[in-house]
Amino acid sequence: MPDELAQQGQRADAHRNRERILKAAAEVVGEEGTQASLRDVARRAGVGLGTLYRHFPTRDALLETLLRSGFDQLTEEADRLLDANLPPERALADWLGEFTFRAGAFRGLPASLMATLGDPDSALHTSCLAMREAAGRLLRAAQEIGRIRPDVDGTDLFALANALSWITDQAPSIAARRDHLLTLIMDGLANSNAR
Incomplete structure (x- = not known):
């Protein structure tokens, strides 16, 4: 006893x-x-x-535990947006806006998230996977109706969103222009044949 x-x-x-x-x-x-x-x-x-x-x-194991609930919320948000009666490209833009905002929660997070792509053994890689897959579902929904270029894949999307997060991380004065920059990204992703 x-x-x-x-x-x-x-x-x-x-x-x-x-x-x-x-x-x-x-x-x-x-x-x-x-x-x-x-x-x-x-x-x-x-x-x-x-x-x-x-x-x-490892540092990644600690970061993964700190960030997991946010990743889970982003995954759930993607699913909610898919189920909402929104145009798929709007749902994708809304999700990307939320992602880029959250990726700015900690200085250096965008770089840490990008590093997970090349390190499948990282705890962050596994935790990010469901979130990236959810974003991929939003992307495919917008591509299926011809609103987003067909040559864009989930990795491209993740890289662009992280690039925007990185810019605002490196230059906080740019953070106020996040929505404008996101609009420019969405314009670049748009399928020119659908215009």
Whole structure:
């Protein structure tokens, strides 16, 4: 019985540490960006670096946990927009607007998201996959009615959306022009034969 109580106490302590790490990571990454020092995260959480790495063995694993709910919300939003009675190109533009806004949540996030494309072993790659696939469904719906160029694929779309997010990340003064720049992207994606 004492061993069982000790194990429960250890599990509860581990759970508290994990939650403290996530809270501290949200603060530190919010202040310093996705390349923030993991040592700073551990310090702010009041745990050792080894404890942080036991819970999150890589930076991507920590970022994936921080970002997963947002990715899930974007996936759900794509599905909701598909089911809404909107023109498919409008649904795609609305989703891209939401994506580019959220990708600007943490400095450096657009670059981290682009890096996931070439690293299928990354925790972020797997987490982003459902979101990218949902965006692909929006893209295909707009292509099926001839509104978006047929030579555009999901990777192109993801790269363009991330490029817009990166620009506003690098030059915050441009953030006010995000909607205008998104309109320019949508104009570039439009099927000229449908005009």
